[in-house]
Amino acid sequence: MFENNSMFETDYNYNEAKIIIFGAPFDSTTSFRPGTRFASKTMRSESYGLEYYSPAQDFDLIDVPFFDAGDLILPLGDSKKTLNIIEDYVSQVMADEKFPLMIGGEHLLTLAPVSVAQKKYGDIALIHFDAHADLRDEYLGVKLSHASVVRRISEVLNSDSIFQFGIRSGDKKEFEFAKENTHLQKFNFDGLDDVIKKIKDRHVYFTLDLDVLDPSIFPGTGTPEPCGVNFLDLMNASFKIFDNCNVVGFDMMELSPPYDPSGISTAVALKLLREFLIRINKKFISEKSF
Amino acid sequence: MFENNSMFETDYNYNEAKIIIFGAPFDSTTSFRPGTRFASKTMRSESYGLEYYSPAQDFDLIDVPFFDAGDLILPLGDSKKTLNIIEDYVSQVMADEKFPLMIGGEHLLTLAPVSVAQKKYGDIALIHFDAHADLRDEYLGVKLSHASVVRRISEVLNSDSIFQFGIRSGDKKEFEFAKENTHLQKFNFDGLDDVIKKIKDRHVYFTLDLDVLDPSIFPGTGTPEPCGVNFLDLMNASFKIFDNCNVVGFDMMELSPPYDPSGISTAVALKLLREFLIRINKKFISEKSF
Amino acid sequence: MFENNSMFETDYNYNEAKIIIFGAPFDSTTSFRPGTRFASKTMRSESYGLEYYSPAQDFDLIDVPFFDAGDLILPLGDSKKTLNIIEDYVSQVMADEKFPLMIGGEHLLTLAPVSVAQKKYGDIALIHFDAHADLRDEYLGVKLSHASVVRRISEVLNSDSIFQFGIRSGDKKEFEFAKENTHLQKFNFDGLDDVIKKIKDRHVYFTLDLDVLDPSIFPGTGTPEPCGVNFLDLMNASFKIFDNCNVVGFDMMELSPPYDPSGISTAVALKLLREFLIRINKKFISEKSF
């Protein structure tokens, strides 16, 4: 009789679910235009406008056991406490052998689940889709910044563990750092197959900054960067990762609804989320276990 | 001395015209985001910003005798009465051997002109471009819903009369229904040539839900669905229909200006309308009669 | 650890609560600018920005046992079914001797709880604050219209049961009808004390169309009508009713968030709601029973 306001109106509870979605509404270090704190809430309320069935995969989301935990309570203005809270929750999810799926929030937050995964598995490889390299050592003296998140992650992971695709923005030093320390593919997903082969025996964390998409497709983000990838290329590249890697965690970051008055960015994020939930679930099914 | 506020400032009157444009400002069953009631008014006032000459077809709209009847007065909240009013007007237009061109409004309204055409011609084939299948049996218990319009139409037309293209959204049952009851082409216009050949001896009604376009091109609609067709593909597919089918009525539905702050969706709708008016008119000229 | 997304983050359940809030997201008969379907959702998510403590009444909302049932699932486009669904829920709430507090949605919906209350109590007096008389016999042939709701209610209640205040808009016939059939105070709340005295032995339903406020204070509504009452006058007039009448049901209608980009209308609605919840609760306390 009453509306169900969870993501895609999912009815599964934590115990039934294999995939655990949670929102992380934090954007305090956003240097340009804040607003990603509203992403998960907006996605939840707009998820009503999308069908649960995927014509592309001929599969119904209703058959994917995922739980929507809601939004974490995060102390805006305190990045360290915020990261700790996320780490605590992801640790619990991973301890329960479930798959954490974080909806950001600014990209800095990815540091938390990657750190947890590295602690648990010891050999995490990071696949990073983004328009921006996020490799600054600091931003105006701030080490915990959305512009430094992959640099911070590089200090947590073993060497040869970071694989970046679609990057089309950064300062000169970031690209120099990348030459020494990461695998960085500019502009597109070329070489993804080789990377996947290379890391097929490792545990993988996959972080998706949605601004890797072209701003015409995804205008609702804090730092739109022209000349990005298109929807199908992103979806197919992501499918490859979910299908062929041992992905242990995933996040979708940087949707900023206030800069998306027509709502098309939220629709894009939701459609990707639906397709990814189905895809991750298929992996579970084929493996009969997580 | 004073501005002419009809669509493209047309000066032709009803009697002179072969094509009769009318607006149908109704969106009461819209389940997600209302606003299509403002489409025809916005198109009229923005049509001032578009040239009347088509460089693509090298033809001037000023030489196309079309009449803009304005917007029907429709009782919001009463779908049945609304459909009756549209049926009455379309009946008159068709009785006068003119071509009705409806500007929606929500897609439910298409039921009215199709029903009138079926009564008059007895063998209508429907060509349906849309992101959504619109084949639900009902929506929250409502039979006359924008999400059910093609299902309702399937009850009015003979079997083997519905040809859907570009469909990329629907629930599982809709796609199952389509397998039995309609020709449904997912995602694009593949197979359109064959369909055209198949129905070349029948009377055709062509309904265009503008959300078949990708949301980057057409953000201003109630239910944006990512990964749609592009402008040129839509225009060329439509030209094929106008050139090769015996089209007896046409509508453009689901433009929702409140979700289009930059106005690009309205510009797209208007440019399509200009090109289509010229194309429909060419057909008249080549046939020397309607 | 996770956010509570109910209205004002209330934790009380249905059984503990005396006041039951529910949202009614329906605006299909709205003649001018739709959008009230988003009111309850927006109020819930913005209620996070308001303190729970009232400095005016020196009372904390946390001590008011109210339950937020969420939003009813309502079939847009079908007014009759919608009214039935609301009647069913209000009947249950009233049967449980609780106080129903509906958040609209368009004003038509008020017909449902008033009808239920009349059935239960037999002698309902309606106090109606509004900019508009809502006394049309029909609107474009539609009997169940937001512009006709008080007219429909007049057919349900006994005579001498409708008391309208703040009315500053309507067609001529509505004001003529009011002369014969209702107590109508134009522009303000003059005479409210006398009305309260007059009906002090009856059961009262209080319906508040928020557009009774001046549009500068409350711009976010479908049909803004200049020259309305101010916030304090409305709050104090409402307090009088809650304090001195036997109010058995209440609703706040016609907030339309899409026309309120700054969010001040939602803030006004929420502050009124907080103050009213505290006030209604005080009445319960003083009466030791409902």
Added chain:
Amino acid sequence: MFENNSMFETDYNYNEAKIIIFGAPFDSTTSFRPGTRFASKTMRSESYGLEYYSPAQDFDLIDVPFFDAGDLILPLGDSKKTLNIIEDYVSQVMADEKFPLMIGGEHLLTLAPVSVAQKKYGDIALIHFDAHADLRDEYLGVKLSHASVVRRISEVLNSDSIFQFGIRSGDKKEFEFAKENTHLQKFNFDGLDDVIKKIKDRHVYFTLDLDVLDPSIFPGTGTPEPCGVNFLDLMNASFKIFDNCNVVGFDMMELSPPYDPSGISTAVALKLLREFLIRINKKFISEKSF
């Protein structure tokens, strides 16, 4: 069957009407934020949301014979040609012994009807309600500027003919010029009665820059100036002028819909227009002639 899109859906033609409304969509000299070119169109389309009956005056607009001529075609970027076009039309209206009511557009345009009136009657007194003095000799070297319109008018009228009220903005020189050349009442309408007495034997042109209202009531204007008058004070002051002066022309200027997303400014302009049409008409009736 079809909507009537004239102002308040008026059906009277030019010959039947005594009051002639026309729109003047021009804002090329606007120095700060353009947009008044959309005022008359927006008022027309939103006039559908306002009742035609005035509860304040107990009179129905349907009994006021006024004609809506539509919007003049004006060459944006060419102030001089624009003023000439307006002068031509107003000359015709005045020659036909009708009352011109211009909807701006930027305030510069008032120069045209005042010039025509001065030519016809020889002794025009101007009553000017505005937040701004509009008395600059030039603006960035431009003589025909919205900021200079009353200065230009002062060169057309006889001395002692300009009466300004509500003025709360201008540069120092404008206020010095006013001391010598106009009657300027700062902030409010004090002294209006005396002015009315003084000019009761003269022909009066009344120009209303709607930004005289407080921006909370009327945010939709190019140069909002805080601390203005309220709706009722403006309406009553205007009524005094219409009731007691021999007003031969009137305009409402500077509504800028793009800066009014909630539409309350347009609603204010329309309600004032309705009340003024009724009031001007009453004068005609009482005088049995124009």
Added chain:
Amino acid sequence: MFENNSMFETDYNYNEAKIIIFGAPFDSTTSFRPGTRFASKTMRSESYGLEYYSPAQDFDLIDVPFFDAGDLILPLGDSKKTLNIIEDYVSQVMADEKFPLMIGGEHLLTLAPVSVAQKKYGDIALIHFDAHADLRDEYLGVKLSHASVVRRISEVLNSDSIFQFGIRSGDKKEFEFAKENTHLQKFNFDGLDDVIKKIKDRHVYFTLDLDVLDPSIFPGTGTPEPCGVNFLDLMNASFKIFDNCNVVGFDMMELSPPYDPSGISTAVALKLLREFLIRINKKFISEKSF
């Protein structure tokens, strides 16, 4: 030949000026709706739309020697560093015996100039106009929060040094804290005269949270709180302080342009700033020294 983009196009340099304006674009701890980081930039660019002459005070801003230093570079996400940067700059301004005038930014930032002033003068009294008490001990564990700024200030100043006016929001504990530790006047400026008398021998810092204004007048703020003071009351209360207290620093906080599409909030902030600059300057003139 080129535009001057400083606040009110001021041409005075640092050495010539007595009043030093600087912007502090930081809003990382904003709990509800971010955006105040854009305040000073928006005020600067919109200051072009306001006259420099004040009709109320008959004085031209051009005769007030003030310098606009621009916006400090502040590390978003790091409140501590941000406060340090502001302290450094204010220390320099105060060391040069000039008057610092900060444009926020979120209210937390006020802690910086107050701390500097307390160090320099040893006996600062704070006058605080605000809708919110800002007296929380912490907000979600964060001590340096916009909701805690006056609490933090209370730890810096001597006892009996905080005087709050217009407060109409806070949690219960804040009002209890205020009873013991501050002078708190709810809703309005009653008692301001007495406070001024009481502190006339002390050095005063005056902080103005613009949300003390009613949201109808000032919608563009992060946490709009209905039922606030009006423009004239605020201006006059502020004039009293500038005229009668030994004010050594001032700030205007919490304008959030993204929530102010019509720009009226920015216009209000600018008009207040103009009037205050003139008023502060008059004090200097009358005292012949700072």
Added chain:
Amino acid sequence: MFENNSMFETDYNYNEAKIIIFGAPFDSTTSFRPGTRFASKTMRSESYGLEYYSPAQDFDLIDVPFFDAGDLILPLGDSKKTLNIIEDYVSQVMADEKFPLMIGGEHLLTLAPVSVAQKKYGDIALIHFDAHADLRDEYLGVKLSHASVVRRISEVLNSDSIFQFGIRSGDKKEFEFAKENTHLQKFNFDGLDDVIKKIKDRHVYFTLDLDVLDPSIFPGTGTPEPCGVNFLDLMNASFKIFDNCNVVGFDMMELSPPYDPSGISTAVALKLLREFLIRINKKFISEKSF
């Protein structure tokens, strides 16, 4: 310590620089939707969100000596004076052997720098990228109109000097005029190589109306025209011109930020500007002189 608000925070002064950027905020003849007057200001403030390093060209903008002169003060409403002011400044820049780079503003303004260049060099060839032909003889009787700018330029340049690409809109007469008087390539950049060869010994002025881009990529413009070119095609075509022609001046016109709520159009304009600045500078370097 304080932000630098020049374009891309450039620190070079006029003397050090070879490229001189200036803004031309004028849109008085815009026939449809004004707003380009805000383009250069918005680009400046948003340039903070873009990196200075170009991954595509592996070059840092910090090594490009360009000066940002700010915005010219232009008299809105007076096209002639406006053109004179621009001519004066461009004459000075060209006399100093520097490269003028104008940020519009409406396209009419291009007439000024082209006229100056023609006076200086005598044989200017114009390369014109645009959606619109801009070849009208006049627009509503106005000769100096944004819709006539290339026609006016054709009266200034020698014959066989105008090369138009990407044109997809215009009235019939404009295309007829083009056949006789210009080289006009519809829809795309086909034939650009041949044109470049043809004019390789002439001085070239390159004018870019950004609406040549598809509206999905660049929605923020006054007259969006569907079916335009994409970002990479535009960038590469422009690179060809900068690399192979003797370009002596360049402008980017018609960005209209009010129609770009997501800011993606401004981001596109800025990214193009960054790439072009680097490219123009490379030419200087390779030629060792200008």
